[in-house]
Every structure is written in C-alpha cells, then in structure tokens.
C-alpha cells in the first residue's frame with residue numbers, strides 16, 4: 370500500500386501499527402456536533418494518531434470528503450443533515466476493525482507510487498492495483514480533491530507496460546485516459562459507480578487482459594463478515 374498524502378498516510382500507518390481499535394473507539398465515542406467538530410479540528414495535531422483521527426473527521430464532514438485546501442464543512446449534506454449526513458460511526462469503525470485484522474499482511478509506505486512500482490517491476494509474482502488521482506481527463510476531477518493530484522499519467526502508463534507482473538487501474542471515464550490506454554495497447558471496461566452526489570456514473574478499469582470481467586454485468590461489493598471469516602480460518606489452521 371503506497372500513498373503520498375500525509376493525512377491519508379497517517380490513517381494507514383496507524384492501522385498497520387496495530388492501532389485500528391484505538392481509532393474505531395475514538396470515532397464511536399465522539400459526539401459529533403458542529404461545535405465539537407470545530408473544537409476538535411482546532412486542536413494542534415502532535416501525534417500520528419491525532420492526525421489520523423482528524424483525517425477521518427474531515428473526510429466524513431467536509432464537502433465530498435475533500436481534504437485539499439479550499440474545502441469546508443458540509444452545510445446541507447445528504448437529506449439536509451449537514452455534517453452528520455456522512456457520519457456513520459459504527460460502519461466506519463467496523464471497516465477500520467476489518468482492515469485492522471489484516472494489518473500484519475499490509476506493508477505501508479508513504480512514498481511515490483511510481484517509484485515503488487519500478488522497484489517491483491521485474492517481479493512476476495507481484496500484482497499492482499493502481500487508483501491514481503483523476504487528473505488526466507478534461508474534468509480534472511482529482512485536482513480539487515487531493516493535495517497530491519499531479520502525477521505524470523503518461524509515465525504511469527509506460528511503467529504499467531514495463532512491469533512483469535499484472536496490473537489493474539481505475540480511472541475516470543475521460544477521453545484523454547482512453548487515448549493513453551489505446552496507445553499502450555491496454556484493454557478497458559466501464560463499470561457503474563455512484564459519485565459523492567449519488568449520481569450514477571461510470572468508471573474505467575484498465576488492464577492487459579480484462580476478458581474475465583465480461584461475465585459480470587455489474588460489479589457489487591459482496592457483504593462479508595471478515596472477522597468471522599478470519600476466526601473460522603484460524604480455527605481450521607488455514608491461511609488468511
């Protein structure tokens with residue numbers, strides 16, 4: 370797992386260091402009001418744990434979850450519920466605990482993903498999943514979303530062509546992206562998704578051979594009880 374942004378990285382770092390439960394408890398016990406939010410966010414962040422907690426708070430209460438400068442707290446949000454409209458403490462806590470259960474299997478680095486790809490380029494036992502900022506398209510959607518939005522998309526596609534292992538990329542459905550994919554001889558498929566305004570839109574999936582996707586009319590994330598799954602596998606002495 371590679372991420373450049375300091376705030377997003379703080380959350381991943383906390384999880385891989387085994388503190389997912391700390392963050393989950395912090396979220397579950399936080400009484401979210403406009404006052405409590407402003408008070409909490411005005412506190413200086415000294416530790417990685419504090420940066421991680423502020424990141425989750427901002428991601429859930431700022432417009433579109435945007436951490437980049439210029440964003441602000443939700444005034445109306447979903448159903449006019451303002452800052453609490455995307456604050457589902459139990460769901461967020463469960464997700465953190467689920468990922469926390471796999472923390473020993475995650476190696477996190479706050480680095481340039483392109484550099485890390487090159488480091489593993491010659492390995493045929495490595496698979497890359499790349500979810501880059503969506504800035505190659507005309508909409509420049511990612512530009513206002515992320516602090517680190519500028520990446521060299523042409524270089525990323527070239528590295529994907531060079532790596533020995535397989536890769537899968539997700540992008541916005543933009544002409545510039547499709548031109549790059551065709552130029553590098555990659556396949557593309559469109560998958561439906563909902564954006565932050567709940568509007569149905571399509572996202573591009575890019576890879577070398579995506580014929581395996583043709584059997585799926587649409588992609589859904591199946592509900593899984595990861596904790597139970599891990600416990601059962603551990604009991605049976607299986608690998609998780």
Ligand SMILES: C[S@@+](CC[C@H](N)C(=O)[O-])C[C@H]1O[C@@H](n2cnc3c(N)ncnc32)[C@H](O)[C@@H]1O
Pocket residue numbers: 371372373374377480481482483500501502503515516517518519520
């Ligand atoms: C579309 S988002 C992916 C979000 C991520 N998949 C998740 O679910 O949290 C793109 C992310 O790429 C990060 N990023 C931008 N340039 C990067 C780089 N050169 N190396 C690693 N991460 C980068 C941004 O900070 C942003 O969080």
